[in-house]
Amino acid sequence: LNAEDEGEVRALVKPLHPADIADLFEQLDADHRTALTTALGRDLNADVLAEMNDWVRDEVVGELAPEHVAEAVSEMDTDDAVALIEELEPAEQEAVLDELSADDRVAIETALSYPEESAGRLMQRELIAVPEHWTIAQVLDFLQTARDDVTDFWEIFVVSPEHKPLGTMRLSWLLTAPRWLGVSDVMQRQQTLIPVDLDQEEVALRFQKYALISAAVVDRDGRLAGVITADDIVHIIAEEAGEDILKLSGAGDGDIFEPVVDSYKARVRWLIANLLTGIVSASIIASFGATIEKMVVLAALSPIVASIGGNTGNQTMAVIVRALATGQMTNANTRRTILREAAVAFLNGVTIALLLGTGVALLFSNAQLGGVIAAATVFNLIIAGLAGVMVPLGLKRLGVDPAVASSVFVTMITDSMGFLLFLGFATASGLAA
Amino acid sequence: LNAEDEGEVRALVKPLHPADIADLFEQLDADHRTALTTALGRDLNADVLAEMNDWVRDEVVGELAPEHVAEAVSEMDTDDAVALIEELEPAEQEAVLDELSADDRVAIETALSYPEESAGRLMQRELIAVPEHWTIAQVLDFLQTARDDVTDFWEIFVVSPEHKPLGTMRLSWLLTAPRWLGVSDVMQRQQTLIPVDLDQEEVALRFQKYALISAAVVDRDGRLAGVITADDIVHIIAEEAGEDILKLSGAGDGDIFEPVVDSYKARVRWLIANLLTGIVSASIIASFGATIEKMVVLAALSPIVASIGGNTGNQTMAVIVRALATGQMTNANTRRTILREAAVAFLNGVTIALLLGTGVALLFSNAQLGGVIAAATVFNLIIAGLAGVMVPLGLKRLGVDPAVASSVFVTMITDSMGFLLFLGFATASGLAA
Incomplete structure (x- = not known):
């Protein structure tokens, strides 16, 4: 070069x-x-x-x-x-x-x-609109003259004299319909109209739900303003779903081409937030200093309880953030979903508690220590499962993007509860007395 | 009801x-x-x-x-x-x-x-194919008779006598072209052909990259076998990107409608894997038992170093997993990307180390303790940044889906290195002597 x-x-x-x-x-x-x-x-x-x-x-x-x-x-x-x-x-x-x-x-x-x-920024204004009283033959003749004015199009919009959309005709209908038929006989009146102010994530969901190839955008007065096509939506969907992964991990919305300083700024905020939640956990551990001094192995085991809780919380949170983003989760199934996640967390909690409790009891020849870590694990995993549902759901209801802020709260809950339950049970049961 | x-x-x-x-x-x-x-x-x-x-x-x-x-x-x-x-x-x-x-x-x-x-399962076999020697008028007449045989279509495929694709015509070209022109004058010969065995994720990437509305699928002999349209791809993209979030979190590929037992099975495997990595960390902490006994506050502070490292690793990993999934990351820019992520991790490391080190030094009136935690943080964050790139990249090269397995390895590295660096520095510097 x-x-x-x-x-x-x-x-x-x-x-x-x-x-x-x-x-x-x-x-x-x-x-x-x-x-x-x-x-x-x-x-x-x-x-x-x-x-x-x-x-x-x-x-x-x-x-x-x-x-x-x-x-x-x-x-x-x-x-x-x-x-x-x-x-x-x-x-x-x-x-x-x-x-x-x-x-x-x-x-x-x-x-x-x-x-x-918003839809207004995504739409292209180049489109073909015809009046309802035309015949198919008239539309075909019109297209022959319109040749130079438009780029590719996939649907023709039928509009009223006030330029309000009345229906659509896919080009394949236009090509296979007898030419003497009227536009009003061929067009489909059931339309998915996109308001010009609609957020692009909502636009993408409608394309997905109704399997659209293109859709009319209407302005605030209900007049046809433009058209959005599926090839643009393909980009939006990939972008939005990709952004959710990055946001959940606290990496902002950057990719590998983002300037280093921008990436630094986006990420350091979440690390500082994580630092603050780390201080909460550290204070909890410090408050059990006397117990740890007597039995130092508790310091080695407690991060396991916290970390498994964090993992469980993250699993649930990822499922719920996706369910909220794709519109699967609604008021009608919220209660059922919470119960469902609690049930999964309970099954996981019992399994992990059995493995961990038995292992610890055998390794340290201390059944009480095994019992304490097993009990702490079951409770922390149930709390983690519930936090994984409730935190994103609560944030969504407060109007905050659940993908952005859920992780910090869920991690804080699972970490601090992990240390509190394990060290608390150990102290209360007189394990280290 | x-x-x-x-x-x-x-x-x-x-x-x-x-x-x-x-x-x-x-x-x-x-x-x-x-x-x-x-x-x-x-x-x-x-x-x-x-x-x-x-x-x-x-x-x-x-x-x-x-x-x-x-x-x-x-x-x-x-x-x-x-x-x-x-x-x-x-x-x-x-x-x-x-x-x-x-x-x-x-x-x-x-x-x-x-x-x-694969593409073969996604395609529909219903399509319109015409020979190259026809005129536009002939195609239009043919479509009038083909009326009942096909559902909606968006492009017409031009094929050789052996039914091999030669080019495509978008319906809008067909409608606006002069009717006396030949098919071969209007069609586009540059085509994106999809082999019937191609994985759906690859199919989706091609639709995204070339902004396709529909594309021809060819069988192993290069003959036109079917067509895939963008409305199906919209589903695939949403599904694949959504799956990456779930896989990264260790939640399998389930959604809120998956039966509880299936969710349990998918998730418990990763929790067990996490349990094993937790045992590595616990062993490291236990090996510093003597140091912790002398200075119990080390037990309270060490999870902070591990957790911030985990967070940094997750941020980088999310960016890299997306870059690999979208084809942004290739051999040509791998070295540049590793350096880029190391730079971001270093900036983050210095920032967090300054905050954490100063805070700890002031709170415990112990400058040495502040220095030890700051040094451990800088090193762990650089390691975390590198692990966040190298682990998904290495898995991809081994033919393993990086979204599925990266988390476990990255967490194991950042956790164990966090404890090892902090407790190791504390012991080596004679802090708790």
Whole structure:
């Protein structure tokens, strides 16, 4: 990738699929990315930029002239254009918007006026809408003339004179229907309409639930404003489910392309929170100092009770966070789910307590020590199972994202209860007297 | 939902969208599900069953007569039919297959001959294929006659006389192209072909990467065998990403509808594995018994070092597991990613060590104790960051699913190193002498 190879690089890269060129950028380090950006020049077009990872695109776009970015943006569908522009710094954003034609500029500014991660930002405005009184033949003729105005489409929307959606026709119906039939005979009136303000996670759930390929977006007055297609939703779903994993682990929403300082900031917050919960556990252990001094093996065994509890809590929490995210868990089955998780935790608790209690009793030739650790384990695992359901559920009801904050609370509960139960039972039973 | 209300129930439920009826089943408990199954009778059709959660559908289908199930199956596209039948017990499966027409039976048995979770099971065989030498007008006329044979379709496939795919035409191109043009002028030759044996996770990645709405599936001889559409992929992506969360937490692949005993079995294995890693940590602590006896506060502080390490390891591991699952991480950027994660872990380590070390030094008026815990924290967090990358990466290279097994190893490393470093430094520095 030296300067003299530019022509060669361009010749090698140009025949690739835009998604593969975008992948290539992701594989390179920062210096080579700059070199490739320069080498490709104008061949670094809308399709390539649209396919690039957000962090990598930020870096690449930062090196392009605003006119170059504006040219790429004007070739994109509104949804891709908005995805690119919304990530820019305000000054860069302004510079790029200034270079756009008035039409494109208005389209993008309208989209940016909708909340982040809402349907309004995901939709493309390019769509085909026809009146209800047309025949299929009229629609077919209209499409022959509309040739140059639209990109790919998968459904045709039937609208009232006020541009309110009345129904949809999949293109396969249009192609197989007798041509003398009316639009109103062929269209489906049952529609899944997406309000322009709807959060993208909700949009994705509706696509999943109703197995949609595309869906109409309506503005606040109920008029047809745009269309969202399944290929965009595929990205959203992968993103949202992936984000839940990262959030649960306290890693923010970063990926391996996020700048190091951003990753540091996102993660250190949760480590500090974890430090505070660690202090709670440490205080509990310290308060049993006298017992531990008499029987130091208690200090070695207590982390096992805490850690198994943490594990059980995490298992339940992961299941519940997914159930809440996918809409499986509702008021109707909350009670049943809590009982279900308590039952699983109880079975796990008894199994682990038997193994651990027997092992400890034999190893230390001390049946009482085995009994104490077994009892502490059963109770801590039941508490862990309940905490794994109640914490995410409670956070959701308070309007907090359960994926983000559940871990800290569940870990605090299972850790502190693990130490408290084990050391408490040991002290109360006079084990170390 | 008493017997006498059956008519009323049916009247209430029937007008709902099939996906909403399926949801209703998911909300009910087992007794009410049985009652609703009886009440709906034949109205419990293909569309409703196709939308139901796997565990719930198993339960409902178990109560239906094989003829009823066979009737529903014969109305489904092959992909939905296979999804239903593959979950049945072998005897039930046989009974249902016996009730099907010869055509349907062959189609489903062929699909079942492909590996589980492969493209061959996901595809539907219903599709439109045309020869290359036709004109657009001929294709349009053909579709008028093909009306009754196929369900919805989104693309038309162009095939050679040997039925090998040559290209695709999106329906919107067909509708807007001049009718006198040839198929070969309109079709796109660059295709994303899916081999029939490809794993569904790979299929989903290709749909994501190339923003596909539908894609051709080819058999082992390269002939067009079926088509996969984005609405099915939406389910797969949600499922796979959701599974990664559950696997990382050691909860198997269950959801809130999984029978309690299955959940117990899936989860207890990981708790037992965790118990074994807990024994490693306990042995390390026990080996420092003499030090702890002299200075019991070490027992209270050591779990903090272990726990913060576990947290750091989990953050990195979540990022890496996602990067591996989405194909972001490749040989080209592995070294860069390891350095990146080490850098983030180092920054986190220094921050937490400063906070924890200063706090401990002030609280116990013991600068040496503060220094020991700070040093142990920095080292453990760097180890945790490296383990968070290397463990999933190593498992992936060994052909093991990194989401399933990473947690146990990472936790074992961060826990045992946390105790070893802190208690080791304390002993070596003569802190408790």
